[in-house]
Amino acid sequence: MPDRDNRNTVRTITDLARIAGVSPGTVSRALAGKSLVNVQTREKIEALAREHGFRPNQMASGLRRQKTDVIGVVIPLGHDKRQQISDSFFMTLLGHLADELTREGYDLMLRRVVPDTDPDWLDRFIGSGMIDGVIVIGQSDQFDRIEDVADGYAPMVVWGNHSEGQHHCVVGTDNRLGGKLAAQRLIAAGATRLAFLGDTTAIEFAARLAGAQDIATRNGLPPILTLPTHLSPERASMEIARHVAEHSGSIDGIFAATDTLAALCLTELRSQGIAVPTDMKLVGFDDLPIARQTVPPLTTVRQDIAAGACGLVDLLLRRLAGETTESLVMPPELVLRETA
Incomplete structure (x- = not known):
């Protein structure tokens, strides 16, 4: 004893x-x-x-068996621990989610987690008794953790990239196709030496790069140069400045993993005297409001964030009602502006 x-x-x-x-x-x-x-x-x-x-x-x-009328929304930051919830993408998606959940009679409980310091982040959240279901924003580097939980917990939907055979239910854009659209536009604008700006340990970003590389290979171009870049603003600015200084003479087209990175890149290109799109072509991803406000306005790949938020809530409510749902993969769209 x-x-x-x-x-x-x-x-x-x-x-x-x-x-x-x-x-x-x-x-x-x-x-x-x-x-x-x-x-x-x-x-x-x-x-x-x-x-x-x-x-x-x-x-x-x-x-835990009673209805709380609260949906948990959790953002795991495994690949970039300093990224902020104030990031334009997060704020845009969270705004649409809050609208949809409120319309359905639910409150929202938000958590930002760093898995390295909280390895049971998802188990503890869903077992807290405080939520009826959970929406995970981004797979980060936590795909296996999410898959494990999905085997025993049905009311969960994830914003992210869909892979063949996965168990967890996803809403997101066809990231690989989006990467293809970005590369096609850069090449059509005259770029032949491409670079990718972003951290490819994030599953969605890796898929975007893979799609772009498909197009580069098909067009007989050299491999796309990967320029690892964090999403936290202070680190991103320094890293982009270094990338531009080191590689601007050897590349003429940049595909940025997000519009936020593209906007920071545009600022740095201007500060180093590199004209866009004359000397450097640039394409972003997301079509956030900032994409229309940069100078020049940003060519980007649009993912329908508002429709994605509707899809996340709809699928989660159906799963709460006992349905088995398929993932929702949305088509991307090239938005042609002035940087490429």
Whole structure:
């Protein structure tokens, strides 16, 4: 029998998970008898629960079965820990999500997480009892974590990139096709030595680069130069300045992973005396409001963020009602302005 002090240290599912060496979500599913947890792990957790006299809080379990009318929205920043929620893309999508959820009678609970310091970020959120379902904005470098949770938790929809055979339900743009459109425009504008501005550890950005590379290869051009760039403004500005100084003589077309990066790049090109589009062609991605406000206005690949927000909410509500839903992949659209 464990001593009383040791027993008192196991008061929550998180405490038990730490001792068992698994996630809180795994403990919760094991104690609920879910078949998704393998027999050996379930028996180990049940034995530890008996050893430490742990019983899940029945009142909390009851609350979890009740409707909270709150939808959790979580932004995992695994690939770029300094990125801010004030990023124009996040704010645009969050605004549309808030409108849609309010219209459906739900409140929104927002969380920004850094998975390196909180590896059980998704399990803890969905097991908190405070939300009816969850929308994850961006897969970041957390694809496997999201896939694992999706196996046992249905009311979750993710904004991100769809890959063949994945389990989690996604709403997002066909990023690979968007990359193809960007490269096609740069080449049509006369660029032959292309570069990609962004961090390709993010799944969506990697797909955009892959699509652009398909077109470059098809046109007999050299491999696209990857210029790794963070999304936090202070780091992005310094990194872009360095990239432009080092490579402007060897490239004549830049595909930026986002409009925000493209706008920062445009500023730096101007400061270094490089004319756009005469000396350098530039294409962004998203078609945020800033794309129409740059000088010159930014050529970009549009993803319909408003329609995406509607899709996220619609699919989540259908999943809350017990439906099995397919992912929604939206077509991108080239918006031709003056930078390419």
